[in-house]
Amino acid sequence: MYSFLSLQDTLGDELLAAVGRIGPIIVPEATAPEDFPSTSYYILAETPPKIDAVISWLNNGADRVILPLRSIKECIELIPKEKLILLLDSVTLSAITETIRSGVSGIMLQTTRANSEFLSPLKKFFSGLDIFVHSSAAEPPAPAAVRELCKNSATIVIPTSQLTLSASTETALSVGDAFLAPMDSDRPDGLFPTIVSSYNQGGKSLGLVYSSAESVRETIITGRGVYQSRGRGLWRKGETSGATQTVVSIRADCDQDALEISVIQHGSGFCHLGTASCFGELRGLAALEATLLSRKETAVPGSYTRRLFKEPELLAAKIREEAEELIEAKSREEVKFEAADLLYFALTYCIARDVGLADIERVLDEKAKKVTRRPGNAKSQFLTPLTSRIVSASKPSSGESPSSTRPSVDPSVPISMRSFVLNQLDSNQRIQLLRRPVLKSDEMIAKVKPIVDDVRHRGDAALIELTNKFDKAQLSSTIVRPPYAPDSMALPLDVKDAIDLAYRNIRLFHDAQATKVPMVVETMPGVVCSRFSRPIARVGLYVPGGTAILPSTALMLGIPAQVAGCKEIVLATPPRPDGSISPEVMYVAHLVGASAILTAGGAQAVAALAYGTETVPKVDKIFGPGNQWVTAAKMMVQNDTDALVSIDMPAGPSEVLVITDSTGNPRFIAADLLSQAEHGVDSQVVLIAVNITDEHLSAIKHEIDVQARALPRVDIIRESIAKSIIVSTNSLEQAIEFSNDYAPEHLILHLENAPDVVNKIDNAGSVFVGGFTPESCGDYASGTNHTLPTNGYARQFSGVNTQSFQKHITSQEISQAGLTALGPAVITLAECEGLSAHANAVRVRLEG
Incomplete structure (x- = not known):
């Protein structure tokens, strides 16, 4: 029951917010918004609008429209009656027919005075309809008038210019007084x-x-x-x-x-006991939402809910599974059970993406307001019978390898690697073990090309549209510049301390790599050659995001750029659904002195960095890992001479190769193998066993199976481990030769004399020496860089380092005496090549 409605005729955010809390706001047609800052609003059209405009207002969120008689006649039967209010005055009152009366849900009468004298006959004729009274008087109604109309089942409409948040005066009525006017307490204390x-x-x-x-x-x-x-x-x-x-x-x-x-x-809850409600704990969907929100922050390692939050592939598969089981359910009990399961997984998916029940209900309410509806047809792929879809889903499509599908797995089958004995393999079999999965780079480049071209030609507009499409974030700008807001970097103290420790170690190691003084060599008397470094001026650092939080990658890329002295450091990372960046990454951006943060991911972010947009600075070199879309886009732009941009290195799936002898601890070895296997189903995991017993090898295999089953990403590990290999060798020399041919991203040495072996390693991204040097430390905080060459590129490429962010310039200075000694040889070589002008440039100096 409303005591009054306010008619917006003046702007004032605080006033509109206040009246929006106690009832709908009537908005004149001239200022009809697409997104009004109120929980409920009506639109008033005093002149007849077109029917399309009325439909548009309702579809955009208006609860009801107030229309003159002529428009009402056009809208009846086209628009639901509960959406229509008839605008009346004393002239049009006599023209109302039964058809019109039954086609609207209310009337708004415009009068010169707001009183109840005329209400009796009006209420009788418009029985069952809402009645609103709008007075054209210059002064606001008195609280008594508001009360009188309300007691007579009518609602008064008061212009916002006649309302105030302060105490009532002769020219303005307090919003609180207007709301309270019709209220009566039956309590002695008046509460x-x-x-x-x-x-x-x-x-x-x-x-x-x-x-x-x-x-x-x-x-x-x-x-x-x-x-x-x-x-x-x-x-x-x-x-x-x-x-x-x-x-x-x-x-x-x-x-x-x-x-x-x-x-x-907000806070601990409503009740003084710290619970959400004074009437006991939450139940149903509200309780489930509260539990999931809590689990998202503090889920126990190894718990099922933690797995769902950490493994989006598993969660998506469960939603599909439960949806089909609900469709197949027959009895009432089966339907209830399967519907509950589907709601659980669906809500988990929403909570993982910062969408709550209130957000969903708000969208449902908005959809309910719309007066136009979609046809409601199902997409073609869902029109086939369910059993047919299940059968077809179990078969690989044309051109698809059987390994790309995910058949159901018997959980009782051990999680194990394939085993080979190196001496029993011929040369072709050995080559096959060294191969990585074929990367179809041409196909991926063809897929990313439209995205890259769109950003290149349309700039920010394309970037914002693609961020909305792929990252589900609606942004008005994709660039954030310092100083960064303190609340955007707010972190738990233990996380901040861990990042600070990692920053110090990585900074110390990379600072030592910088070329700080020129190299100067006098190659012969009077001929001095030098080499000096300069930072790459503008660099782009890609930090993968989405459901993962990767401050470590931001550290590994940002610190060497900072040490090298790059003038412009643009950090690109996908935004969360609300458009924000994780505070961990924001804090690292602050530490490394990032000059801008690009809140975009994927190929569109790479394109923005390569070509620049109206707001995104163009960079000279792009660094950072990413999925196959990011990798393909990096490869594409580095080959475009118009982009004039280079990249750090080619990228592929994560890799680890472990060499162990009889001194290797099976638990440590298994843990190291699994730390890379959890990255993805295409992770590359290799164990080279040097002359160890069958019992020792069995112990390692047993630890792999036991530890894998206790990890949240066990489904991913099961697939990647099944493709991984154990290679048994008779000697350390054979193991090192195989490793150098493989050129792994990460090489771990579980060997008795591990430090002595390092000088024999020719090809590896990074080496981890000894049983107490897990690869995880290099990933996060020991000091070395974790952005490393994969896919065998460790034969040609180094991992990211400080010099990756520097270029080197040479110079020479020759005295007259030096040219006298050097010049004749230059003239001879130039004339030998037929370049007489080169020879002449020396000769004219020697001739004086």
């Missing part, structure tokens, strides 16, 4: 019983409190939960506990003697 409900938990009741006129006024004005304690006076919820409330709406009940206040509860 109103108030139900506080949770807006973001499906309207769940949080508690029963009391409100006074004073607390209601403050609640309306501030948007914070304020109540009346019967013992302590005004009670501003959360003032001492921190469990504050954001008020969404305030409503009176049908008798105007009680209130419901809908809030978003």
